[in-house]
Amino acid sequence: MKIAVLGAGSWGTTFAKVLGDAATGTDRAIMVWGRRAEVVQEINSSHRNSRYLADVALPESITASTDVTEVLHGAELVVLAVPAQSLRAQLHTWAPHVAPAAVVVSLMKGLEVGTDARMSQVIAEELTLPAEQIGVISGPNLALEIARQEPTASVVACAHAQTAAWIAAVCTPPYFRPYTNTDVVGVEIGGIVKNIIALAVGICDGKRMGDNTKASVITRGLAETTRLALALGGEAETMAGLAGLGDLVATCSSPLSRNRTAGRLLGEGLTLAQVGERMTQTAEGIKSGQAVHDLARQLGIEMPITEAVVAVLAGKLSIDELGPLLMSRDLKSEGEIQA
Ligand SMILES: NC(=O)C1=CN([C@@H]2O[C@H](COP(=O)(O)OP(=O)(O)OC[C@H]3O[C@@H](n4cnc5c(N)ncnc54)[C@H](O)[C@@H]3O)[C@@H](O)[C@H]2O)C=CC1
Ligand SMILES: O=C(CO)COP(=O)(O)O
The missing domain is CATH 3.40.50.720 (NAD(P)-binding Rossmann-like Domain)
Structure with missing residues (x-):
């Protein structure tokens, strides 16, 4: 063979x-x-x-x-x-x-x-x-x-x-x-969006934020990933499995992750151009973020963490504004799929 x-x-x-x-x-x-x-x-x-x-x-x-x-x-x-x-x-x-x-x-x-x-x-x-x-x-x-x-x-x-x-x-x-x-949809969406969530967790690391903050980003990151996957015809069970939760946890926890590393460097104050100069391997979330954001917009899906990360990458939101922006969103029920 x-x-x-x-x-x-x-x-x-x-x-x-x-x-x-x-x-x-x-x-x-x-x-x-x-x-x-x-x-x-x-x-x-x-x-x-x-x-x-x-x-x-x-x-x-x-x-x-x-x-x-x-x-x-x-x-x-x-x-x-x-x-x-x-x-x-x-x-x-x-x-x-x-x-x-x-x-x-x-x-x-x-x-x-x-x-x-x-x-x-x-x-x-x-x-x-x-x-x-x-x-x-x-x-x-x-x-x-x-x-x-x-x-x-x-x-x-x-x-x-x-x-x-x-x-x-x-x-x-x-x-x-x-x-x-x-x-296939759920498996691919899990792998795509976790890179953007890992950028957010990396930013938390760069800002020396703690585990509560990172667990909150990871969990709400899974919620918005699931919303997108379901809207595209993917299955909720997939998001609770290896290609959803599993990959999200591995990528957001590991210093080996290029996406988390890129986020950490941004959180430490480097510009996107400086991050690009430091990275020798592919951090897919940096480019895919915009596409995920566009897709979510078209589908009418709220992806607040993705939106905030994309705004940071585009230079429209400062790192210091990111946390307060996410924390000041309207209160809602955790069970709301469209939240
Ligand atoms: N490295 C990892 O741990 C994992 C990576 N992935 C995914 O696998 C894909 C590939 O990632 P890696 O191998 O890690 O990246 P990498 O950065 O280590 O290697 C990319 C390879 O593609 C080549 N390349 C770069 N630009 C190219 C172009 N324009 N045309 C053709 N080839 C080009 C590079 O020379 C290199 O051989 C990515 O989508 C990544 O998200 C998925 C799971 C694990
Ligand atoms: O996909 C990966 C682990 O499952 C690799 O993540 P990074 O691309 O962030 O290194």
Whole structure:
């Protein structure tokens, strides 16, 4: 079996390792596409990607190339792990090389700015694939912890349960346990919005705020994530699961999170441009925030934390105004779905 992983960053490389470790001793071949020749060369010569994964050793079944034609040739599973805003343009180039029967899986947690499309929708449009060939993987999945083989659960979602089960069976090494779900919308929305909530929690950290404050942001963040997911046809149970609550907790708690780190730097007083200079990896919430905000507006959904974070990112709200703005909202019942 051949598997193509497009994107040799933190999560793409880690997921390639998951795929390799899930099939030790078989003839599975995993080929990774990377933009940078030096990253590709290091994977091939030393079985490492030190730029993203320090000294983690990669399985020998993984090879890499900068030539996407070679990587996609004969791949029955194609895994996509590039920054969300770059996916559509990349798929224009990649589409002719994807086998018509291939199952395509998104690892990405972003919403496309301008179209408000989820990554599974971008894939469906650009590759003209049916829903049964499109999967999404999301959950509390900080790449470096998984690369270090720390036990982790995740969610494989596909509208067709059989495809989800097939994908899950392909990516189950001893340290990674995927659960299946047919709620693609809920799984994707959970992964997208938690990045924005993590920016807010990071801001709290940067302002040296305590755990009550952060737990309040996380919990109300889940409430607004759930509102959006339900409005789009997602399920409340998904939001209480690994791709909702699970990912939100992991991302908002971990110093490994790029989104929380970006928020912390903003909270410490750096400008967005200065944060951008410091970050070497993708913090999807910074760009997706605007798309989530636009989508919520269109649907008439209140997402106050997202709205406030987006205003901060746009320079329309100062960090010091953020807390008082959220605290002065009208009082309401916790049970109100539209609150
Ligand atoms: N790192 C993590 O812990 C996790 C990341 N994700 C998601 O996976 C996706 C990929 O993230 P990471 O691998 O962490 O990011 P990363 O920043 O570590 O790597 C991104 C990769 O995409 C490449 N890239 C950058 N701009 C590009 C462009 N315009 N066209 C094509 N390739 C480009 C980079 O060279 C790099 O190989 C994101 O949507 C992220 O939210 C999801 C779960 C865990
Ligand atoms: O999605 C992630 C964990 O599940 C990674 O979060 P960050 O992109 O904030 O690092």
